[in-house]
Every structure is written in C-alpha cells, then in structure tokens.
Amino acid sequence: MFLRHLDLTTALRPHLYDDETLLFVQDGVGLYEGKEKIPNYQNGHAYLTSHRVCYVDNNEPRKYSVAVDLKEIDRPEFYAGFLKSSAKITLFPKATKRWSVAIRSPVPKYASPSDGLLNATTTPPRSSPATPAPSSQVNATWICPICGLSNRVPPNFDPATANQHTPLPPCQACGVKPPLTTLSKAAIAAISNRPSASESSNLTSSSPATINPPIAGLCPRCTFQNHPSLNTCEVCGASLQQPSTPIERRFPSLAAAPARPESPGPTSTKTIIDDDTIETIKLSFRAGGERHFLERLRGALIQRKWLLQSAPPIPRPTGASSSPTNAQNNSGLNSPVEPTNRSNTPARTTVGIAGLEQRGAELRQNNQVVIGSAFEDLEALMTSAKEVIAMAEQFRKSSSGAGANTDGMSTEAQALLSDSASALGLATTKDMLGTGSAAENLYVTELSRNLAEFLTDDRRGVLRREGGIMSLVDLWAVFNRLRNGVELISPLDFEKAAVMWDTLHLPIRLRRFKSGLLVVQERSRTDEKTVASLLSWLRDGAHGRLEHLAGQGPPEFGRGVTAQEAAERFGWSLGVATEELEMAEEVGALCRDQSIDGVQFWENHFISTFDNADTRLGMTANLGASKV
Amino acid sequence: MDAALIARQGAVSPVPSSTFSTATTLKASTSSFSFPSPTSYPPFYTLQPNLTTRAKQLTYWSQLVVSYAQYHRLFKLSLSTPPPGLFNSPTLPRSLSPSDIRLLLDWMSEPANGSKIEWIPAASRITNSETCWVYWKSLGEWADELYAWVVEETGQKGAVLTVYELREGEQTKRCAWYGMDEDLLKKVLQVLVKRGKVQIFGQDEEAGVKFF
Numbered sequence: 011m012f013l014r015h016l017d018l019t020t021a022l023r024p025h026l027y028d029d030e031t032l033l034f035v036q037d038g039v040g041l042y043e044g045k046e047k048i049p050n051y052q053n054g055h056a057y058l059t060s061h062r063v064c065y066v067d068n069n070e071p072r073k074y075s076v077a078v079d080l081k082e083i084d085r086p087e088f089y090a091g092f093l094k095s096s097a098k099i100t101l102f103p104k105a106t107k108r109w110s111v112a113i114r115s116p117v118p119k120y121a122s123p124s125d126g127l128l129n130a131t132t133t134p135p136r137s138s139p140a141t142p143a144p145s146s147q148v149n150a151t152w153i154c155p156i157c158g159l160s161n162r163v164p165p166n167f168d169p170a171t172a173n174q175h176t177p178l179p180p181c182q183a184c185g186v187k188p189p190l191t192t193l194s195k196a197a198i199a200a201i202s203n204r205p206s207a208s209e210s211s212n213l214t215s216s217s218p219a220t221i222n223p224p225i226a227g228l229c230p231r232c233t234f235q236n237h238p239s240l241n242t243c244e245v246c247g248a249s250l251q252q253p254s255t256p257i258e259r260r261f262p263s264l265a266a267a268p269a270r271p272e273s274p275g276p277t278s279t280k281t282i283i284d285d286d287t288i289e290t291i292k293l294s295f296r297a298g299g300e301r302h303f304l305e306r307l308r309g310a311l312i313q314r315k316w317l318l319q320s321a322p323p324i325p326r327p328t329g330a331s332s333s334p335t336n337a338q339n340n341s342g343l344n345s346p347v348e349p350t351n352r353s354n355t356p357a358r359t360t361v362g363i364a365g366l367e368q369r370g371a372e373l374r375q376n377n378q379v380v381i382g383s384a385f386e387d388l389e390a391l392m393t394s395a396k397e398v399i400a401m402a403e404q405f406r407k408s409s410s411g412a413g414a415n416t417d418g419m420s421t422e423a424q425a426l427l428s429d430s431a432s433a434l435g436l437a438t439t440k441d442m443l444g445t446g447s448a449a450e451n452l453y454v455t456e457l458s459r460n461l462a463e464f465l466t467d468d469r470r471g472v473l474r475r476e477g478g479i480m481s482l483v484d485l486w487a488v489f490n491r492l493r494n495g496v497e498l499i500s501p502l503d504f505e506k507a508a509v510m511w512d513t514l515h516l517p518i519r520l521r522r523f524k525s526g527l528l529v530v531q532e533r534s535r536t537d538e539k540t541v542a543s544l545l546s547w548l549r550d551g552a553h554g555r556l557e558h559l560a561g562q563g564p565p566e567f568g569r570g571v572t573a574q575e576a577a578e579r580f581g582w583s584l585g586v587a588t589e590e591l592e593m594a595e596e597v598g599a600l601c602r603d604q605s606i607d608g609v610q611f612w613e614n615h616f617i618s619t620f621d622n623a624d625t626r627l628g629m630t631a632n633l634g635a636s637k638v
Numbered sequence: 639m640d641a642a643l644i645a646r647q648g649a650v651s652p653v654p655s656s657t658f659s660t661a662t663t664l665k666a667s668t669s670s671f672s673f674p675s676p677t678s679y680p681p682f683y684t685l686q687p688n689l690t691t692r693a694k695q696l697t698y699w700s701q702l703v704v705s706y707a708q709y710h711r712l713f714k715l716s717l718s719t720p721p722p723g724l725f726n727s728p729t730l731p732r733s734l735s736p737s738d739i740r741l742l743l744d745w746m747s748e749p750a751n752g753s754k755i756e757w758i759p760a761a762s763r764i765t766n767s768e769t770c771w772v773y774w775k776s777l778g779e780w781a782d783e784l785y786a787w788v789v790e791e792t793g794q795k796g797a798v799l800t801v802y803e804l805r806e807g808e809q810t811k812r813c814a815w816y817g818m819d820e821d822l823l824k825k826v827l828q829v830l831v832k833r834g835k836v837q838i839f840g841q842d843e844e845a846g847v848k849f850f
Binding site for chain 1: 676678679680681683684686687688690691694695698731732
C-alpha cells in the first residue's frame with residue numbers, strides 16, 4: 011500500500027483533485043503501520059475525501075502529510091478500543107495492488123469542471139473498468155551513475171511533477187540515490203517510446219481474446235522469451251509487467267507470491283512515503299469520531315467516486331426519435347462522445363442556415379431534457395451534477411457575452427455568480443464533523459483554514475481586488491454569498507475562525523484598528539510597508555498635483571491627501587483608508603490638516619524637516635532684527 | 639537669502655515711537671516679519687492628535703509666538719483681540735482656532751515648557767483669563783537688563799527714578815523695555831526688590847524707584 015506525499019493548500023489542508031469532495035475531518039489521529047506506531051505521524055488531522063484518506067500532521071504539516079488512495083483500499087476494519095487503547099480503523103490494501111503498479115493518482119488541476127469533461131472524452135468507455143493506463147512506464151530504466159546497474163524507474167515517478175522533494179529510490183546494487191535529472195530523463199525517454207507499447211496494451215485489455223501467451227513472457231528490453239511465471243527478465247532483469255490482469259487471473263497463485271521485484275531495494279530508509287512494503291495502515295482515533303469516519307469511509311468505498319473521474323456521463327433517457335442526433339448534441343455540450351455511436355449513425359447532412367437552425371433547435375431540446383431530468387428529484391440532480399455545472403458554465407458564457415451591451419449587471423457580480431458554481435466544493439460544513447465536545451472547536455479551525463484558502467486563492471483574488479486589505483464584515487458577506495445560501499456561517503463562528511488564523515500560523519492575519527474595526531490582511535503586509543508606500547506616494551509631488559491643491563503650501567512639503575484619495579489610489583475601502591492613514595499618523599509618519607475642505611493628511615515634517623538649520627536661522631533672524 | 643532678510647529687517651527699525659498696544663501700528667509692521675517655514679505647512683494649523691507630533695508642533699508654535707512678540711515688541715497678548723497675522727497663515731487659508739490658541743498658551747505657560755507666557759488673572763474667578771504676558775525675556779532677564787542699564791550704563795546708582803521715566807523716558811527710548819506695560823515693569827521691579835537691589839516708594843505713576 012502506498013502512502014503518498016500529500017500536496018497541501020496554503021491553509022494546510024489537502025489539495026483536492028477535481029471532482030474530489032471532502033467528506034469528513036477528524037482531529038487527534040495517529041498512524042500505525044501494522045502494529046507499530048509511525049514516528050512523527052502521531053498527532054494530526056484525518057481528512058476523508060471521496061478519493062483519499064489523508065493525514066495532515068499538526069506540528070509539521072508540510073513534512074509529515076500523507077494520503078492513501080481509496081482505490082487501493084480493499085476494506086476497512088474497525089477496532090473499538092479497550093481501556094487506554096483508543097479506537098482504530100485498519101485499512102487493508104487490495105491484493106491485486108502489487109501487480110497494477112502504475113496507477114498514479116490524478117494530477118491535481120485547477121480547472122473548471124468542463125475541463126474534466128473534456129478529458130473524459132479521451133478515456134475508454136466504462137464497459138472496461140481497467141484502471142487507466144497501467145504499464146505505462148514499465149520499461150523505464152535508469153542507469154546508476156556509480157555502479158552502472160540499470161534500475162527500474164519507480165512506477166509512481168512522474169517527470170512532470172517531480173521536484174527535489176520527490177523521494178527517489180536508491181540504486182538496488184550500491185544504494186546511492188540517483189540525481190533527479192537521471193531519473194527524469196529515463197522516464198521521459200520511456201514515455202516517448204511508449205506509443206507502440208500502450209497501443210498494444212490497449213489492444214490486450216480491450217479484447218481479451220487476443221491475449222496470447224507468447225507475448226506474456228517476452229522481455230520488452232532484450233526480447234528474451236522468459237517463462238510466463240517470471241516477472242523479471244532472466245537476462246537483463248527488466249520487469250515483465252505487461253500481462254497484468256489477465257495473467258493474474260490465469261495464475262492466481264502468483265498474486266499471493268511474496269516476490270516484489272519493483273520495491274525499492276533497501277528499506278532501511280525511514281521514509282514511509284511511497285513505500286509499498288507497508289501492509290496495513292491503522293488510524294488511531296484519540297479524540298473520537300471513529301464511527302463517523304468509518305461510516306463515511308465505507309460509503310465512499312462503495313460509491314467509488316474515483317471511477318467517475320474517467321467515466322462517461324450517465325446515459326440519459328432519450329426519446330427514440332432524437333437518439334440519432336444525440337451524439338451531435340453531446341458534442342455541443344462538451345460531453346464525451348462515444349465513437350461507436352457516431353460511426354453507426356448516418357451523419358445528417360443539412361447545410362447552410364437550415365443546418366445551423368436545426369443544430370440550435372437540437373441543442374435547446376437537449377438542454378431542456380437535461381435540465382428537466384436533473385431537477386426531477388434530488389438523486390437525479392446529484393448524478394447529473396457534472397452536466398448541470400457544465401451547462402451553467404455555458405449559460406454564463408453566453409450571458410456574459412450578451413450582457414456586455416444590454417445587461418446592467420456589474421461584471422463583478424457576474425464573476426461572483428460564476429464563481430459560485432466552483433465554490434460548491436469549497437465548504438467545510440458542520441455536517442462533515444462528528445458530534446462531541448471537540449467538534450465545535452474543530453469546526454472553527456476548519457472554517458478558519460477554509461477562509462485562509464479562500465483568501466489566498468489566486469483565481470479569486472479576493473484580497474487583491476480590495477487592495478490587499480478588507481474589512482471582516484465585507485469578507486463575511488462575500489464568503490457567505492459564495493455559499494449560495496446553504497450552510498451559512500454565523501457571525502460568531504466567523505469571528506472565532508478569523509481569530510484562529512494566528513494560532514494556526516496561516517498566511518492571513520486579522521488586524522484590529524484603533525477604532526475597533528477588524529480587517530483581514532495578508533501576513534506579509536505590515537504597517538511599515540503601508541507607511542512606506544503612503545509616504546512615497548505623498549512625496550511624489552509631480553503626480554496628481556491638482557489645480558485646487560496648487561498654492562497650498564510650497565512643494566517641498568509634498569501634498570496633502572484625503573482618505574478618499576488614498577482609497578482610490580490603493581483600492582481600499584474608505585473605512586480602511588481612514589484607518590490606515592490614522593495608523594500612519596499614530597506612528598508619526600503623517601500628520602493631519604483639518605480645514606473646511608475636510609481632513610487632509612500630510613507627511614510629517616514636524617519631526618524632521620523643521621529641525622534643520624534653515625528654520626532656526628529664520629527664527630533667529632527675527633530675533634536679531636528686533637533687537638536693533 | 640538670509641542675509642538679505644536681515645538687511646531688510648534692519649532697514650525697518652527704528653520702531654515707531656508710539657506704543658504697541660494699538661492694532662493699527664502692528665498691522666503696518668506685519669509684512670516685515672518673516673514667518674518661519676512651518677507657517678506655510680498646512681498641518682501646522684491643526685492641532686495634531688499624535689502626542690509626539692503635537693509636542694513638536696507646540697514647540698514650533700511657542701517659538702513663533704515668542705519671536706513674533708519680540709519682533710513686534712509685544713508684551714501682552716489678548717485672546718479676544720489676538721494680534722493679526724500671528725495665528726493666521728500668511729500664505730494659506732488656515733488659522734489656529736481660538737480653542738487651540740488657548741491650549742497652546744496653556745502649554746506655553748507651563749514651567750516645563752519654558753514659562754513663555756503667564757496668564758493675567760481674570761477679574762472674576764468664573765471666567766477664564768483672556769490676557770497673558772508674553773515673556774520673550776523672562777522676568778529675571780528683564781531685571782538683570784534693567785539693573786545693568788541703570789547702574790552700569792547710566793551710572794544712576796542711588797538715584798531715584800520714576801516708573802514713568804523707566805517706561806517712556808527719553809533716555810530709555812533705545813532700550814528693549816521701552817513702552818513696557820506698567821504692570822509688567824512693576825513685576826520686573828518686584829524681582830529686583832526681592833534681590834534687595836531696588837526700593838519702591840509711592841504709588842502708580844508717581845512711584846519712585848531707588849536702585850542700590
């Protein structure tokens with residue numbers, strides 16, 4: 011079973027893949043391998059998602075965070091706990107796992123759901139539930155620069171995503187870890203050679219009848235014909251992974267064989283990540299919540315959401331008359347097209363305006379069907395969520411295209427509206443947490459992380475739009491609006507969550523101004539930086555020196571600005587601008603000029619400028635003159 | 639430029655012989671007073687909320703008031719009829735508000751800030767004082783100067799002079815205290831009395847002062 015390294019968001023929560031949803035969170039969880047505790051993995055959050063079980067350490071989240079893909083889990087086993095021993099859930103890996111080595115978790119992507127649909131078009135239909143592209147890198151080998159032995163590139167190694175933090179397997183002979191570039195080159199070379207190999211493997215998987223034993227033992231590297239029961243080449247040592255599933259079926263005894271040629275040799279390395287020698291993983295629930303976790307884990311194992319990722323949409327009920335045109339409609343919807351379907355139907359050849367009109371009519375009809383069936387009942391809505399979201403996306407595009415000239419709706423509001431669809435998967439709700447005394451606290455911390463993610467999300471740029479600072483109330487409004495009126499956050503919880511940023515060491519901070527106004531800011535933005543930017547703006551006399559300001563004081567004093575001007579200049583809200591200016595005044599960088607026009611802020615020349623000799627001379631000149 | 643300023647100011651003197659209590663003469667000489675640079679800085683006319691900044695600001699104001707009073711030989715400041723130009727900016731549409739003026743003078747009256755002014759007690763206890771002495775020289779300095787002039791410069795030790803003589807006599811025309819308010823002069827003389835260098839006979843204008 012593989013414990014994979016886990017990508018974390020800025021808020022130190024697992025990075026969810028497309029289509030992945032968070033199901034449950036539990037604090038106070040430790041990890042066991044077999045019966046042994048795994049050091050450094052003893053106090054953390056357990057996140058159950060539709061695809062994975064994740065462990066995020068409380069103390070060193072970036073270092074000690076791992077995930078197990080649900081698809082590798084055969085079954086969970088529950089242990090209720092006894093006396094001082096806390097309740098545990100044991101995860102047993104699938105036995106076949108050892109053979110289908112090349113399953114890689116999907117690369118996390120930031121993309122609209124429609125992208126996921128696009129990708130789905132290239133995947134095979136559901137009828138063959140083979141895991142996507144096994145044996146893709148079976149032939150990849152790297153030559154050890156020390157001893158010259160050709161080792162196998164580990165199946166989970168992906169040259170596209172690998173970096174210096176990726177754990178590399180040491181050479182099997184000399185135990186020296188290879189440089190990353192060696193491994194990457196080998197993997198890329200293998201991939202570039204792949205097309206022919208993958209083609210053949212597709213052939214074998216899609217049509218079991220064509221499998222013939224001669225291929226089974228043929229070494230892909232040296233073409234030596236090995237015995238079918240061997241899994242490494244006798245001559246060159248290359249692994250013979252090609253005949254994965256069929257062979258297993260044929261030789262069930264092999265599945266139980268302990269041989270693991272592909273395991274990285276020396277297991278002395280302490281890292282547990284990507285170590286497939288781990289037999290079972292145990293989660294110890296020291297703060298309770300195990301029953302909910304188990305219940306939802308079982309649910310997730312049954313639902314198998316990860317399969318959906320590559321699955322075509324649910325076949326929709328269609329009238330007999332419209333079925334031939336269905337394929338064309340699908341393409342309009344960005345949804346997968348089954349090639350067989352298209353080839354079977356005689357393509358309708360209507361051209362010109364009539365053809366366009368007909369296509370439009372078909373599209374509308376199809377949309378009607380989808381919407382109609384989707385809202386029939388809740389179950390249907392959930393199964394066709396993908397399509398509905400895709401359609402919403404499409405509607406948005408068309409409406410924003412048309413809205414440019416007709417609609418009075420502001421672009422910002424439109425952006426909010428469109429964001430709301432992708433925000434569906436964002437929230438941690440109270441529903442995801444167990445009951446108990448600790449649950450409330452956990453809810454607040456999760457909400458706090460949620461908020462931090464929301465704020466640092468570059469796609470939204472919530473903070474950036476507000477000039478890097480926004481009031482807590484504004485944030486509350488925006489955040490709740492994004493929740494689409496579901497699972498709204500109470501102001502009390504919200505404030506609690508905001509206060510938690512500091513204790514959780516998140517990159518956002520809550521700041522209280524003198525007047526009591528609470529604002530949200532990135533941690534990197536300090537008062538000094540704000541003051542510096544204000545001062546440089548004020549000193550920049552040439553810029554924006556308006557007519558009505560001209561004559562107000564000689565230019566050596568810079569210029570005065572109102573809160574309004576500062577708000578416009580820095581993109582702050584008026585209240586924030588006032589507070590920032592007063593903060594700068596408080597530290598002595600600015601001073602105010604109150605007149606009929608209102609309050610203007612100037613650079614503080616009292617402290618430095620008037621102390622210079624010139625002024626003194628001016629004063630003494632008067633003193634001297636009067637004496638005469 | 640500073641040299642030019644001084645030269646220009648030098649040309650104005652000698653000061654008019656009439657007293658400085660009337661506003662008309664003050665106005666005539668306002669133009670020649672060179673205001674220090676803070677007066678063309680708008681925030682100078684708003685009392686700063688930041689205490690550090692405010693302390694600096696008040697220091698500059700104190701300097702301005704003292705040098706203004708010295709230039710115009712102003713001994714007494716009245717809040718009801720403040721000298722024109724002092725609390726208004728010469729270049730900006732700004733002025734110090736009356737309440738801020740009072741705050742400034744209160745600040746100046748404190749010993750910690752140099753006791754540059756002293757409130758003249760009001761007639762009744764209920765109302766606040768409206769006038770104050772401006773000490774562009776402290777009472778001690780005035781006393782020293784007066785004594786030095788009488789005893790060393792004019793050699794009148796042991797002679798008896800009238801207060802009027804000291805204030806507006808022909809001989810004192812070139813002295814700094816020429817035209818000083820009678821009450822203020824008496825305060826100065828009181829300082830000398832305490833030092834045992836002066837004896838005062840009689841009352842008011844006819845009072846005689848004997849220097850030892």
